Amino acid sequence: MGAGNHTGVSQFLLLGLSDNPELQPLLFGLFLSMYLVTVLGNLLIILAVSSDSHLHTPMYFFLANLSFVDICFVSTTIPRMLVNIQTQSKGISYIGCLTQVYFLMIFAVMDSFLLTVMAYDRFVAICLPLHYTVIINPRFCGLLVLMCWFITFWVALLHILLLRQLTFCTGTEIPHFFCELAQILKVACSDTLINNIFLFVATGLLGVFPLTGILFSYSRIVSSLMRISSAAGKYKAFSTCGSHLSVVSLFYGTGVWIYLTSAVTHSPQRSSIASVMYTVLTPMLNPFIYSLRNKDVKGALGRLLSRGAPCLRWATDLRTKWTL
Numbered sequence: 001m002g003a004g005n006h007t008g009v010s011q012f013l014l015l016g017l018s019d020n021p022e023l024q025p026l027l028f029g030l031f032l033s034m035y036l037v038t039v040l041g042n043l044l045i046i047l048a049v050s051s052d053s054h055l056h057t058p059m060y061f062f063l064a065n066l067s068f069v070d071i072c073f074v075s076t077t078i079p080r081m082l083v084n085i086q087t088q089s090k091g092i093s094y095i096g097c098l099t100q101v102y103f104l105m106i107f108a109v110m111d112s113f114l115l116t117v118m119a120y121d122r123f124v125a126i127c128l129p130l131h132y133t134v135i136i137n138p139r140f141c142g143l144l145v146l147m148c149w150f151i152t153f154w155v156a157l158l159h160i161l162l163l164r165q166l167t168f169c170t171g172t173e174i175p176h177f178f179c180e181l182a183q184i185l186k187v188a189c190s191d192t193l194i195n196n197i198f199l200f201v202a203t204g205l206l207g208v209f210p211l212t213g214i215l216f217s218y219s220r221i222v223s224s225l226m227r228i229s230s231a232a233g234k235y236k237a238f239s240t241c242g243s244h245l246s247v248v249s250l251f252y253g254t255g256v257w258i259y260l261t262s263a264v265t266h267s268p269q270r271s272s273i274a275s276v277m278y279t280v281l282t283p284m285l286n287p288f289i290y291s292l293r294n295k296d297v298k299g300a301l302g303r304l305l306s307r308g309a310p311c312l313r314w315a316t317d318l319r320t321k322w323t324l
Contacts, residue, residue: 012097012184013090013173016081017272028085034280035078041287042067044301051307052300058136059121060297063290065145066114066247070283073107076100077178077279094168097179098160105156105181108278109206113148115248116210122241123217127224155202162195176272178279207255214248243290243297250285254278 017027049055049064080100084090092100125132159181167190176183181199185192218241225238254277290297 011091011093012168012179013171014081014084014092014177014179015090015173015175016084016177017276024085024088028082031078031085031280032082034284035074035082038074038280038284038287039071041284041291042071044304045287045290045297048297048300048304051304055296055300058138058141059118059125061138061141062114062118062121062145063297066111066118067287069107069110069114070286072103073111074280074283076103076107081177092179097174097184098163100179101163101181101184102156102160104178105159106152109152109155110148111251112207112210113152114145115244115251116213117144117148118244119214119217119248122244123220126221126241151206155206158198159195159202162198166190166192166195176275178275180275211252218245243294246289247282247286250282250289251278254282 018024045067046064049060077100080092080096084092121136124135128135163181163184166185166188168187169189172187172189174180174183174187185195185199188195221238221241254274257274257277291301
């Protein structure tokens with residue numbers, strides 16, 4: 001095919017994190033380990049919440065949804081990257097790239113929405129404790145999560161429909177290890193003004209507004225805690241927010257850091273390395289933050305693993321008998 005514009009381009013080339021062949025086995029092992037830890041950690045959180053009756057509360061319902069979204073988030077990017085490294089191929093089909101963009105946007109925005117909903121849950125629990133069970137009821141929680149999914153599906157779909165209107169040059173290279181919307185817009189061969197405007201508006205509505213809601217919730221929480229005279233009461237109330245606040249700081253802190261890094265350095269390679277923070281590192285650390293800082297989750301995980309230990313010993317004994 002020629003070097004001109006081509007609306008039916010068959011594939012893009014993902015340049016990845018490094019062109020050095022000697023680093024490829026190291027990158028493969030590192031990202032495979034991080035992927036397995038992320039999936040296992042978040043899966044344990046989901047199993048602990050679903051199997052322990054003590055965690056059948058709105059806060060942990062949202063946490064289980066957050067863990068599910070994190071599993072889907074990393075599964076959208078890392079397996080494809082590992083396949084490309086293993087096969088020494090940089091290609092990704094046009095449809096595959098758009099599909100990756102679609103699901104990446106869904107799960108990234110859902111992360112933001114769920115963190116906002118969890119902040120609202122803590123606000124009601126601490127500032128309006130007498131009305132908590134009336135406001136944060138199971139039906140309301142389910143509708144809230146469904147509404148978040150509905151909004152993200154349609155916003156991501158609009159991005160893809162606008163992206164489909166663009167033309168791309170054959171052999172287009174994306175300086176990233178996954179198909180990121182901003183990077184794709186930069187390498188398009190046609191005018192991307194409408195796409196950039198919609199991206200700016202969507203980022204403002206779906207990024208800035210949730211963050212504003214989180215900051216407002218915690219400002220009210222801090223204000224309520226300041227009126228509590230007992231130091232033990234303050235510590236107990238704030239300890240329920242510690243894990244969530246840590247995850248919020250990690251999620252939005254890495255996002256701001258990536259934005260500043262991209263704006264200052266203008267280096268695609270450094271930008272892709274910085275993207276590892278929110279696409280891989282943040283979902284991997286979330287289960288550890290909640291299990292280490294939250295006594296309820298830690299206790300539920302302990303009970304879950306203790307129930308699984310007898311089954312593991314039984315399977316080991318059975319395998320030993322068959323071997324003999």
